[in-house]
Amino acid sequence: MNARSKKLSEPLDDETAIDGKIGERIVPPPVFPRGATIGFELRVIAVWVTLLVLFVLFFLSFGLKFEIIFNRFPNLAGLKLTKDGFIQGAALTLFVCFFSIIASIILGLLSALGRLSTSSLLYGISTFYTSFFRGTPLLVQIFLIYLGLPQLGPVPDAIPAGIIALSLNYGAYLSEIFRSGIISVPIGQREAGASLGLPPWVVMWTIVLPQATRIVIPPTGSQFIAMLKDSSLISVMGVWEIMFLAQSFGRSSYRYIEMLTTAAAIYWLLASGFEIIQARLEVKFGKCYKKAH
Amino acid sequence: MRKLMIAALAPALIGGTMSAALAGETLDRVMKNKVLVEVTDQAYPPFSYIDESGEVVGLDVDIAKEIAKRLGVEYKVETPSWEIIVAGNWHGRWDICVCSMTPTSERAQVLDFVNEYYAAPANIVVNVDNNDIKAATDLTGKKVGAQAGTTYEKYLLKELSIEKAAPIEFPFGDLTTVPYDSEDTAFQDLALGTGKRLDAVVSGYLTAKERVDKNPDKFKIVGEPLYGEPIWVAVDKGDPEWQAKIKEIFKAMEADGTLKAISEKWVGADITSKQM
Numbered sequence: 001m002n003a004r005s006k007k008l009s010e011p012l013d014d015e016t017a018i019d020g021k022i023g024e025r026i027v028p029p030p031v032f033p034r035g036a037t038i039g040f041e042l043r044v045i046a047v048w049v050t051l052l053v054l055f056v057l058f059f060l061s062f063g064l065k066f067e068i069i070f071n072r073f074p075n076l077a078g079l080k081l082t083k084d085g086f087i088q089g090a091a092l093t094l095f096v097c098f099f100s101i102i103a104s105i106i107l108g109l110l111s112a113l114g115r116l117s118t119s120s121l122l123y124g125i126s127t128f129y130t131s132f133f134r135g136t137p138l139l140v141q142i143f144l145i146y147l148g149l150p151q152l153g154p155v156p157d158a159i160p161a162g163i164i165a166l167s168l169n170y171g172a173y174l175s176e177i178f179r180s181g182i183i184s185v186p187i188g189q190r191e192a193g194a195s196l197g198l199p200p201w202v203v204m205w206t207i208v209l210p211q212a213t214r215i216v217i218p219p220t221g222s223q224f225i226a227m228l229k230d231s232s233l234i235s236v237m238g239v240w241e242i243m244f245l246a247q248s249f250g251r252s253s254y255r256y257i258e259m260l261t262t263a264a265a266i267y268w269l270l271a272s273g274f275e276i277i278q279a280r281l282e283v284k285f286g287k288c289y290k291k292a293h
Numbered sequence: 294m295r296k297l298m299i300a301a302l303a304p305a306l307i308g309g310t311m312s313a314a315l316a317g318e319t320l321d322r323v324m325k326n327k328v329l330v331e332v333t334d335q336a337y338p339p340f341s342y343i344d345e346s347g348e349v350v351g352l353d354v355d356i357a358k359e360i361a362k363r364l365g366v367e368y369k370v371e372t373p374s375w376e377i378i379v380a381g382n383w384h385g386r387w388d389i390c391v392c393s394m395t396p397t398s399e400r401a402q403v404l405d406f407v408n409e410y411y412a413a414p415a416n417i418v419v420n421v422d423n424n425d426i427k428a429a430t431d432l433t434g435k436k437v438g439a440q441a442g443t444t445y446e447k448y449l450l451k452e453l454s455i456e457k458a459a460p461i462e463f464p465f466g467d468l469t470t471v472p473y474d475s476e477d478t479a480f481q482d483l484a485l486g487t488g489k490r491l492d493a494v495v496s497g498y499l500t501a502k503e504r505v506d507k508n509p510d511k512f513k514i515v516g517e518p519l520y521g522e523p524i525w526v527a528v529d530k531g532d533p534e535w536q537a538k539i540k541e542i543f544k545a546m547e548a549d550g551t552l553k554a555i556s557e558k559w560v561g562a563d564i565t566s567k568q569m
Contacts, residue, residue, distance in 0.1 A: 075347050083348045084369070147377065150384040158373065238335065238373035247475070248343045248372075251336030254507050256477045 064258050072249045076242055076262055088240040090266050096162055096231050096241065101224055103167035108174025113204075115179050126175065133172035139233050141165045146237050162234030170227050177219045181212035214285040221278030225271045242266055317534035323388050328369050329361040332387035335372035336475075338503060339559045340393045352559035356410065357391040359551055363542050376442055379404070383529040389539065390527040393497075395444045396456040406456065406525040407536045408543055409566040411556065414498040414518030415445055418480075418505065421513050423487040428516040433466035435492035438479035441472035444522060445495040453520075461520050480504060484511045495519065499560055523566070544568045 074080045078091025087095060114126030133141065146161040156164065185208045193203035232243030242263050250259035323329050333341040333353050341351040349370045361368035371387060378390060381403025393413075396406040419426050426432065432449075439445035447453035449470040451463040471491060473479040482490035494501075498518060505512045526539060546552045547568045556563045 071345055080347060083346070088347070143377075147380060147382070150382065155384045155386060158371075236374040236377065238371050238377075244335070245343070248335045251475060251477050252338045252342035252344075254477070254480075254504055256481065 059261055062257055062261075064261065065255055066258075068249075068253055068255045068258050069262050072245070072259065073262060075249070076245050076259075077266055078242075082240060086240075089242050089245055090270060092159075092239065093228065093231050093241040094270070096159065096166065096234065096239070097224070097228055099163045100166035100170065100227060100231070103163065104170035104174055104227075107167060107171025108178050111171060111175035112178035112182060115175065116182060130172040130175050133169050134176075138165065138169045138230055139236070141169055142233055142236065158234070158237035158239045161237060162231070162239055165234070166227060166231060169230075170223055173223055174220060177216050177223065178212070181216035182208055184215050185211045210285070214282070214289070217278060217281050217285060221274065221281075224278075225274050228270055228274060229267055317532060318385075319388050319528065319532045319535040320538055322385060323364060323366055323535075326366075328367040329357070329364060330386070330388050331357040331361075331368070331370045331392075332378050332383070332390050333357070333370060333372060333392040334375055334378070337393060337500065339499070341372075352555060353391045353393055355555045355559070356546075356552070357389060359546060359555070360389065360391070360539065360542050363545065364538075379442065381530065385529075388528070388535075392527070393524050394527045395522050396525045396527075397444060397447065398454050398456055400527070401456050403530065404527045405530050405532075405536060406527055407539045408568060409523045409525050410543065410552070410568075411524045411564045412566055413522045413524055413564065415448065415495060415520055415522050416498045416501055416514050416518055417516050418483070418494045418496055418501050418512050418514055419492065420483055420487045421509075421511060423492070423513075423515075425487075426493055426515055429464050429519055431465075432468050432493060434468060436469045436471055436488070436490070438471040438473055438482060438491045438494045439496070440476045440479065441474060445497070446470060446472050448519060449495060455520075455523065458521075458523060476500070480512070484508070497522065499564075540568070 076089045078087060078089035078093070080088070082088045086092075111126045111129055114122035115130070117123060117126075142162065142165040145156065145165050146158065149156055149161070189207055189211065190203055193207045194200075198207075231241060235241055235244035235247065238244070246259040246263035247256075250256035253259075331354070333349070333351075335349075336342050337351070337353075339351055340353045341349060344350045349372065354370060357370070358368045378387075378392060379394070379400055381400075390404075391410070394400070394404075394406075400406075417426060417429065417432070426435065437449055439449055444453055444455070448461065448463070449468065453461050455461065471479070471482075473482075476494070476496060479491065479494045479496075483494050496504075498514070501512075501514055505514055526543075528535060528539070543552070547565070552565045552568075553563045556565045
């Protein structure tokens with residue numbers, strides 16, 4: 001069989017022959033056997049609905065004033081622009097997260113490759129970077145960038161400062177996740193690439209990273225959900241994202257719990273959206289393992 | 294020859310622009326950008342807060358807007374956290390803070406205080422079920438809440454000294470000061486009942502009054518005012534021209550009754566101070 005005619009990222013059928021019959025993969029038994037139950041999904045939905053109803057009843061027991069929630073919801077959800085015509089609330093949170101996600105993926109990947117490189121300089125920079133940004137609180141990093149950078153000259157605005165802080169912080173966490181993904185790809189894959197005469201960066205880009213991607217998607221998705229909520233910390237710089245508006249409205253109307261509950265609901269909805277995207281990506285990058293799982 | 298001329302001119306030019314930058318830097322920036330950037334607290338009703346339509350409004354905001362109008366420039370407001378405002382070193386981010394700030398000695402080290410524009414008393418607020426605390430002396434041995442970084446917290450720690458004002462007395466013994474990130478959390482805790490988490494909260498009279506009026510079944514203000522709190526306009530360090538301009542505008546606003554009108558609009562009384 002001509003190996004090059006197949007997509008390089010897909011494991012060859014012959015390799016899996018070690019595990020069982022040719023062209024067939026062994027399916028591990030599920031951790032919790034489902035048995036012969038009908039309607040497993042239906043029962044899961046029933047559990048969800050019950051828990052959700054109990055949860056809503058718990059919130060209703062606070063004696064919330066719904067008028068204020070309806071009044072301020074469009075602002076918090078980002079459906080309205082500010083008086084200056086800028087986005088606010090959930091729209092601004094997503095805006096900040098969008099750029100932070102892109103920048104943190106790039107930073108994380110570069111740092112992971114630096115950590116895996118044989119260059120002492122790159123290894124040193126990468127480990128120093130991950131150590132500092134994982135080892136200090138995000139809030140401190142935000143203050144350092146917003147109040148510290150001006151001492152050196154540049155005076156960043158609040159939103160860019162927030163994006164920089166979130167990107168640097170999450171890039172450090174992603175660095176370790178990406179590294180774990182890269183080293184989990186069997187060494188044989190790289191050797192196979194090298195034996196075909198492919199240059200190292202082609203091996204990394206077309207053979208190792210696509211296989212690593214599948215492995216790192218679940219923990220990376222978790223990181224981005226965490227980022228979504230941590231973006232509330234940039235409210236200290238007066239960025240009108242969800243948490244800033246919830247606190248401002250809550251304080252000035254003396255209806256704090258109402259606004260916090262609304263903010264929680266919005267964050268949860270957004271996080272659910274992230275979960276769906278993560279599930280889609282898992283399916284996309286797990287195509288070649290579909291038979292097994 | 295040309296090179297020589299440039300060499301001779303350069304220091305003069307640089308020196309010229311540098312001194313211009315030092316004198317009236319903020320004023321220059323405001324007039325050049327045609328916008329006055331005010332920095333104020335995000336939630337301090339009725340002085341500054343975000344209203345139902347999502348606009349920052351209040352007494353402080355109206356005064357700053359009026360200053361912008363009299364300078365003939367646009368008005369813009371930013372609302373970072375209080376700690377960032379009082380940290381000083383604004384690096385040109387903001388031009389003026391009409392933000393109900395009391396000039397403490399610590400703040401005077403990083404900010405310049407221009408003029409007093411109103412005075413506000415500080416008071417004790419207790420839960421309605423409380424009958425022990427009637428004056429500052431009764432605070433001894435109690436758990437008393439205040440917003441962190443405010444004069445109220447400094448008062449409870451017996452560390453408060455206000456610039457350009459008489460020394461303050463602390464007529465109470467040892468007590469437990471409970472600092473809060475926001476006053477709302479302090480009042481939520483006080484609402485749980487006396488002694489649950491707090492026995493009292495020290496707060497500004499005007500904001501406390503609004504809260505008590507909205508929740509008469511939960512809180513009450515007790516005793517005489519603890520101390521009078523002068524409220525000043527603050528700016529970043531080192532621009533006497535800008536300060537002179539602000540003082541001039543305040544005098545004009547006092548003379549034509551604008552200050553009084555703004556005060557009456559927001560707090561129902563004239564609380565403004567005489568402009569010197």
